Amino acid sequence: MTDDKVYRWIGSSPVRPDGIDKVTGHAAFGADRLLPGMLHGLILRSPHAHARILSIDTSAADRIPGVLAIVTGTDFPDVTAAMEETGESQIDVRDLARNVMARDKALYHGHAVAAVAATTTTIAEEALRAIKVEYEPLPAVLDIESAMAEDAPLLHEELRTKGLAEMPARGSNVAAVVTYTRGDPEAGFAASDVVIEREFSTPTVHQGYIEPHAVVAECRPDDQATVWCCTQGPFVVRTLTSKVLGWDVSSIKVIPSEIGGGFGGKTTIYLEPVAILLARKSGRPVKMVMSREEVFRATGPTSASRVRIKLGASRAGKILAAEAELKYEAGAFKGSPITPGCMCVLVAYDIDNFRITGYDVLVNKPKVAAYRAPGAPMAAFAMESMVDEMAHRLGLDPIRFRLDNAVREGSKAAYGPKFPPIGLVSCLEQAALHPHYQAPLGPNQGRGVAVGFWFNVGMQSTATLNVQEDGTATVVTASPDIGGSRASMALMAAETLGIAYERINAVVGDTEMAGYCDVTGGSRTTFATGMAVIQAARDVVDQMRRRAAKIWGIDPDQVTWRDGQAIPPAEHATEQSLPPLDFAALAKSAAKTGGSFVGRASLTAQGAGAGFGVHLCDVQVDPETGKVDVVRYTAIQDTGKAIHRAYVEGQMQGGAAQGIGWALNEAYVYDAHGIMENPAFLDYRMPVALDLPLIDTVIVEVPNPAHPYGVRGVGETPIVPPLAAVANAVFDAVGVRYCDLPLNPPRVLSGLLPAAG
Amino acid sequence: MTKQHVLTTINGEQTEFLCEPQQSLLGALREDLGLTGTKEGCGTGDCGACSVIVNGRLTCACLVLAVEADGQQIETIEGVAEPQALHPIQQQFLEHAALQCGICTPGLIMATKALLEKNPDPSEHEIRYWLSGNLCRCTGYDKIVRAVLAAAAQLRGAEA
Amino acid sequence: MHAFQYVAPTSLAAARELLKDAISVPTRVLAGGTDLLVQMRAGLHSPARLLDIKKIPETNVLCIEAGQARIGAAVCAARIGEHDALRRLCPGVAEAIALIGSVQVQGRATVVGNLCNASPAADSVPALMAAGASIRVIGPDRERWLPVAGFAVAPGRTLLAPDELIVELRLPVPDAHTAEAYQRFTPRAEMDIAVVGVGARLTLDRDGCCRAAEVAIGAVAPTALPAPEVVAAILGARIDEAALTRAAAAAKSVGNPISDKRGTADFRRHIAGVLTRRVLRTAAERARQRSL
Structure with missing residues (x-):
């Protein structure tokens, strides 16, 4: 269609x-705004992943000539908990306020604890060194397993798990449990000829926008503030900043600069309220620009995940039952994309019996932010790997197997409603017909297929x-x-x-x-x-x-x-x-x-049209080193009507490239104390031009009936399939099923030569 | 620390400024000279957003001290277009939709300019190798590579 | 970054004058600055003075004379890549230098800077060690030559005294039966730090047997290490699969690699073997080509 x-x-x-x-x-981006008399603001960040802040002494810093304002947590009002919609996720403004500036506790390495504004950055750096913070280090929880352990140290003593039958008496690092069920999974598994089960994991990864967060704020004596910043939404910045400061929205004007990439990471705020308070205290405009290291340590990332999937199918190739358990790291405050993850994990397939359980898990790492199809890529990595394995076990072509189980118009989505016209079947058919799918493979090469989905909003x-x-x-x-x-x-x-x-x-x-x-x-x-x-x-x-x-x-x-x-x-x-x-x-x-x-x-x-995509990926694996090279890539996607074709293709190519990075080499590397060891582009290995092939695109246009020209939306779906497309291709090349990302050379080699990893 | 006097040539124009010794060329261009087309993405030479050409060589302006610019010839993105016309590289980037957010674009255009001055007929592989110091997170590089191939062809045609 | 004094002498004599008080005025030498400026911004060094050597004629030398390749301390990597004779005669050293950083970094970074940075993963160092390179070091009133091998003593530390600087680097140009190669392994195709790097220079006799060899391996110890056990595995033998297998096995025992963000110890040992095999095969092939 x-x-x-x-x-x-x-x-x-x-x-x-x-x-x-x-x-x-x-074009003027976030850091390009220069105002007369402008001060430079910098943030002092916690050197501990988890610590009680006993005292902050700013007196020595205050005495440095050229230092015109210092703020700490006590300069911010105490904000009442309330959920705010930020576009793709909800955020509790009390948490947000405490993420912007720590109060009684520092909850991750890099958490803001104080800020200064000075006439030069050199003076501001000196002032940061002069601020004395007394910490009482606390044990940190750094992964899902230790955070969920019975006796785990708690990030927020008052937090109670939501989504259980009754409100628990004890505190927990699990902020919420979400479940979706349909039919009778046990009966479905009992009726299945083949049942497989595996657990998958993905590491913390960052959106990796090239432009660091930047803001310039001015504040008049009557507390009318103007903020220039790089953001995905000036009104969201205004709302969130006003909540954190306890001001009216009308007292803040937000002027969006050009934005150097966001991918979801610029739908929240970090610097804006701090810059306003520094400007208010100093009476001067204040500019704050994060360093790349700060961007890695204190903004963005998306959840590390553990996803277990059990899948049952008939010998004829029909999926009869599924069970999925997803655990996503939220970082230091509740709110991982666990709900969309659960909604997406089985979404591509028409399955009568399933149970999905999701856990939102707090750890002493930066609060996660939205990242392109938040929560979906990790879920799809697990599910599409399992679907691939099931097709392999049943001896079926992976596209045929998917077509036989794919959702189509009228299918009931795993998260509830019936699908209006959707393009999954068209995309799968296009994939099967594409020359890429028929092309011969060379030695040590393999081909992977994977499906991706995003709701669009x-x-x-x-x-x-x-x-x-x-x-x-x-x-x-x-x-x-x-x-x-x-x-x-x-x-x-x-x-x-x-x-x-x-x-x-x-x-x-x-x-x-x-x-x-x-x-x-x-x-x-x-x-x-x-x-x-x-x-x-x-x-x-x-x-x-x-x-x-x-x-x-x-x-x-x-x-x-x-x-x-x-x-x-x-x-x-x-x-x-x-x-x-x-x-x-x-x-x-x-x-x-x-x-x-x-x-x-x-x-x-109303009526955002769901977007499905299918990616084809060829890899070549060096059997001696475990290095995986993507040698051919095709992204097929139902975008609804493509308005600007080249930019639609560009979204598909860019999403694929980010997903390939996630699959192969990107990962936060933490030491035992919760300090990220690779907060630079040199060691946080995003793909460079030489790492990628040309990325072919096929735009499938199943019109969205709710839009006058049939638009669905395109940007997010393409980051969902690559993780599994790459892993499935690696399986095809070397016969090893890898369940843990990234598929970097040591990991791949450890599967090929267990002694060498 | 007293400021040092620097006399340099930027985009063909003799330019003087005062700077502190620790200031980077990137900082001087952006903050003192108002040439904010050169971007900062990392400050460690790993992203290429601050690419400029110093004495004919592609360089990260964040890895050069402003004082080192004394007596040098510096080209920045602001000097690439003619007063009434874009440079063919700029035109091809636009026509190939080789930019999405645009933050890496000035650096990529400077890198492409340096490449094509050295190698007017690069292969796809040579382009990818040369541009590996310029991170782009939006495009997956596909349309950038195509734009560079097209710009090279146009420039060769213009010279023929 | 801290404030400092910037000086750019235009002669060796002037530089020596400045080195006289380099102990009371803590001084760092600035050439390409691609490591130094980043480290200073990160607060790793806070010198009171930066001594820019790029305006000194002797540090800009790049030539081949009297059987020696001379590379001035201020010569950037890109210039070396553009030197046809050097690339032809010393391909291992040239390819190692070409791997230092991006094109942008190549336009600034120097080989001597790569040495002085003393990273265990520095690409040029194993190749220079295998090539038998040495450096000319001057102080306020003294001068000495040091071999590249052993110059770095620990990550970030070298034999250079606080009041010394390096003027140039020299390496013997290989004879017609000798050839060299360098390879490193990185997860990304470019813009990455070597997980392991292996440099080799070897000489074949008329029968294709290895008459002499030097092999050095980077990133398997706090400094790049010579690998005599690898040399022993091939000396006197034809460079065939059996010899390469012996060499690769020997390479795995070189050094004492660590597990870090760039790779595990086991992975490094394995890769040292893989690269040693590949590098020796390339070097032997180049030697055979040269002798034709």
Whole structure:
């Protein structure tokens, strides 16, 4: 099923409106803002993974000339616990406040304990050294197993596990247990011809955006603050910052800079409230930019995981029962993506009997942040490895086996609702037909297949479309552009208005000049903000039709809009010789005919379309060293209608590359004390250009009926399949089933030559 | 510590500034000269976002002291385009959608410029090798490699 | 970073003058700076003075004369890669140097800096040890030559006194029956630190038997180590599969590798064997080609 509508602009790949600024160095990112009199702020971070803070003495630092402000936890109000939606995850603002600045305890190595603002960074560094913090080190829990142990040291003594039949009396490091069941799993396993069970693990990994977190804050004497920062959502920054400070949202203005990658990691806040307090105390603008080491130690990562899966199938190749147990590290505060992980783990398959149990586990590591399809890649790594193994055990082609069990329109998703039209079957069929799937393999090479899924989300978006008197239009939204979304917005506006793409500019506004938008995340921007842009454009069309009717002295209902023109009814066009009025003519005469045209739309988008993808991966394994090279890669995905094809492909390629990194070499390496040993790009090994092949893409367009042009969303699904696609390819190459990531050379070699690992 | 005087040439223009000895060239470009097109991604020479060309050689500006710039010829992203026209490398990056967030783009364009000045007809492998000092987290490098191949072809055509 | 005094003398004599008070004014030598500046920012060194040697003519020498390759202490890796004769005659040293960092780092980093950084994983060091390289060291009023082998004494520590600097590095150009090779192993294809590195230089006689050899292995001990046990396994023998297997087995016992973020001890031992086999095979093949 594909969309066969003919569009003038949608589906093309024009140059983006912000392109020239991005290739000439003029685009201003987070750290590029310079204000007169600006101070430099730095954060003092805990050297312990878990410690009680007994005292903080800032007096010596205060005396250093050039130090103009110091803040610690006592400068922040005590915030009441309350959940806030941040786009793809919820966060407790009390936890957030304590993550931004530690209070009584430091909960991970790198946790902020104090901050200074000084006239130069050299002075600020000196001030940090002069702050005396007295700690009482506490035993740290550094992995799921020790955190869940009976006598484990507790991060938060008051925390009680949610999701149990009754509220436990004792504290725990397990913040929540979630379960999903259907049918009778025991009966399903009993009826199965083959039952397999394995446990998988994945390490802590980071989003790895190249731009470190950066902010500049100004605070007027009347406590009106302005914040420039790189974020996926200026309104979320405003909400969260106001909660942490106990201020009204209207007292904070957030101006989003260009953003140098986020992948979910910039949907929360770290520096913003600190910078505002430093600016307030000093009376000067304060700039704070994290070092790469701080980014690794104190922001981002996504959960390390342990996932156990038991799968039962008939000899004929039907999955009859599944049991999945997922344990995700949340970091130092509750809130791993365990719920989406549980919702996704079995989502691709139509299974009558299953039980899914998930645990949200606290450990003394940085609080996890959203990372591209939060929670799904680890779940898919386990499930898609098991599905591969089951196909192998049954002697079935892995794509055939998946097709025989795949969900389709009308299937009941593991998390509840029935699927509307979805593209999993189309993607699997495309994969089976792709030349890649038939191509011969060389020595030590293997091929893997894996499926991925992401919900995609809707949420709030607002768009304004300002028509200029020269017949151009400007689209204003507050959805930061991380991957070319301005171009997508302009394409949808051009298509709706019927004017040339080049006549439309798209800009990203701040929290005062643009209406409310949730974060650029959840693969929602082209879908939801796009929907608002389309509605705003339709609003302009309506206004222009009415204006033309007024000019012609006829009823607005008689005016149609086609190809960027208001067209009078046939009798007027011929008998009274009324020529059509086009967009430019109406725009030009606006001042005389009733004022300029401004289209507006604000919505909470419903009907986000689920996105499935299938990846094919060929690897070559060096049997002497265990090194795995990805030699061919194809990403196939149902994106719904692709608005800007090249940027849709780019999302698929980028997601695949991040997933390959996760599969092969990325991992936080911790020492016994909970100190990350590789907080630099040199040793946190993200793929470089030489590590990857060209990444082929196949865009499958099963239209989402809820979107005017059929958009689903694309960004997240492609990071879900690669972990298992790589592992399945390695299995195909060497016959060893690896259950623990990363598949770095020592790990792979240990499977090949058990003595050498 | 007293500031030191530096006389250098940046994008063909003689430039003077004062700096503290510990300041990096990256810091001087960005903070003192307002040339914020050169980005900082790591400060340890591992990401290439701060790539500039010093006396014809591609260099991470974070690994050079500002005082070392004295008497040198420095090229930054701000000097790549002509007043009325983008450089073919910039044009091909745009047309191939070789950037998503754009933070690595200035560094990649400088690296590509240095590559094509040395090797006007690089293979895909040579491009990947040369660009391995420039991390991009958004694109998976596919469209970047294609843009560099196209820019090389365009530049060869322009010279022929 | 701490503040410091920056000086850039334009002659060796001026540099020596500055070295006179290098003990009372703690001094670090700056060449490429690709390690030093990062370490200073991390607070590992806080010198009161940086002595930039790049403006001294003697540190910029790069040539082959009298059977010796001369590489000045300020010569960046990229210049070495562009020196055709050096690349042809000393391919092991050249390929090791070419592996130091990215293209960006190659434009700054120096071989002598790689030595002075004294990382056990430094790529150039095993190749230079196998090639029998030595360095010219000067102090305020003295001068000495030291072999590269043994120059590093521990991670980050060398035999260099606080008031000394290195002017240049020299290595004998191999004769027509001698060839060299270097390989390292890294998880990523580029931008990575050697898990193990192996350098070798060997001389074959007319019958293809190994007449002389030097092998050194990096990252299996606190400093790169010479591997006489590997040499013993091939000396006098044809470099065939049997000899390579003996050499690889011997390589696994060299040093006392550690387990760290870059690899386990067992993995390092194994890789030392694999790389030794590959490097000796390449070097022998190059020697055969050269003698034709």
